[in-house]
Amino acid sequence: MLTKKGKYGLKAMVHLAAREPGEPSLVSEIAEANNIPKKFLDTILGELRNAGFVNSKKGKGGGYTLARSAHLIRVGHIIRILDGPLAPIQCASKTSYRRCDDCTDERHCGVRILMLEAREALATVLDNRTLAEMRAAAQDDELILSYVI
């Protein structure tokens, strides 16, 4: 489940991606444009900054900018920072594996095997999509999106 923190963070990143590179955005501006509580967004952008996704500048004329080109920022990475691992269950995570304490034989745990598949499917989507693509998809009236039921 994507939390509001994750959702707000992604929206903020999309907002930044829509800017001329180097042109800073204010927290208050991003918050207002996306209906996000300002103070909450404040802490979210702080985390994204600590993680190296955005740069910040204080004082007049300050604000936030993307630290890298939107083409180089993968959506899955952002979500991991804000909401934790993608895997539905920790014993199926690759970036932050942890054993289930109730599982005696992990190799024959059907749940885990299934969740490895699920994680793989999720990661395939989220780790291949970049911020630039996400923004483009939003602008182009969903043309890019092609379902394969």
Added chain:
Amino acid sequence: MLTKKGKYGLKAMVHLAAREPGEPSLVSEIAEANNIPKKFLDTILGELRNAGFVNSKKGKGGGYTLARSAHLIRVGHIIRILDGPLAPIQCASKTSYRRCDDCTDERHCGVRILMLEAREALATVLDNRTLAEMRAAAQDDELILSYVI
């Protein structure tokens, strides 16, 4: 995120799938075999029964059995009952859609479009796998599992 309720429920279902059809299992037996708190499993199986996935019988010789063949039970359905919709965000859910209150223009929301893709990827895995397949995967030393990175 799969909660413990979901995990325990799936494990219990796998346990039942490993039985001769019609042969009932006791809650205490399932709980012990899978390291699940008995009382908790009690309520979980109750929900699965209300949802029509398992049948129950009280008294001596009672217990739980699958309501249908394990080939006909899709894992995604079980998870939806126990943990709610698969979609990472409600505005991207097909089974229980709900609009985001902070989103003014849903059609151009990059986050939602991306999450529709993510939901699709997840559902493709979970709604196509049956309980029988999950059980088989666990027994066959993960042979069935084939990653496509």
Added chain:
DNA sequence: CCCCATCCTCACGATTCAATAGGAATTGCT
């Protein structure tokens, strides 16, 4: 009628989530 096992309701502590509060630190401008 008596065991056995499911069924039901309630309650609880812990954790996480979402948001708010209040102010400290830094920068730019004049």
Added chain:
DNA sequence: AGCAATTCCTATTGAATCGTGAGGATGGGG
């Protein structure tokens, strides 16, 4: 130097959810 703008930090709060346990009601089998 002084002021205003803006990020940065820490703590708190209220609400919801999660995981679990207690106690007993219900109903079938013998």
